Amino acid sequence: DIQMTQSPSSLSASVGDRVTITCRASQAIDIYLAWFQYKPGKAPKSLISAASTLQSGVPSRFSGSGSGTDFTLTISSLQPEDFATYYCQHYKNYPITFGQGTRLEIK
């Protein structure tokens, strides 16, 4: 199975800050990498697919990059609604696996 390792596991930041979350795959996954946002009590929200393609309706302050084994999710200017947990996920093959998550908290 491909292991997905996210860092950091938690992050404190302020509104307006730029933040970057990293995700590393244990083997090359080309660009078969997605990011999604999770808030308790809400449906998870898909943000990015194919490592860097923004999903429809997702604000442009979100961006993704990377290929192979190393990927990043960047939020250019944090907004209050962005405080949540973020997960990366590969879909290169079965089983699909996820990172352990990055909890983004208000400083």
Add this chain to the structure above:
Amino acid sequence: EVQLVESGGGLVQPGGSLRLSCAASGFTSSDHYMDWVRLAPGKGPEWVGRTRDKPNRYSTEYAASVKGRFTISRDDSKNSVYLQMNSLKTEDTAMYYCARVSRSGAYFDYWGLGTLVTVSS
């Protein structure tokens, strides 16, 4: 508007069974691969399994942790997907989400709100 609504969760004893439902609206579920993903407290998400679309005869894939115990099925007349869970274990306790797989790539584009399954004596 695409919507996925899960139901059927609850408290069940170890060794018991439960069937979860995922009612789709705003699209034809038979046109999409549909997956189940679970999120246990303090853990990262875990992919549970997949049912492919109608052209692929609704064939399925499962995580090793549930293979032989869980079964994914569909009812096109109800535009719904199901997860039959047998021989439940305490480690199956989680929020279970239904997710739609995009037709333009094998990623999840929509998720439901989830339904909570608690396995405990």
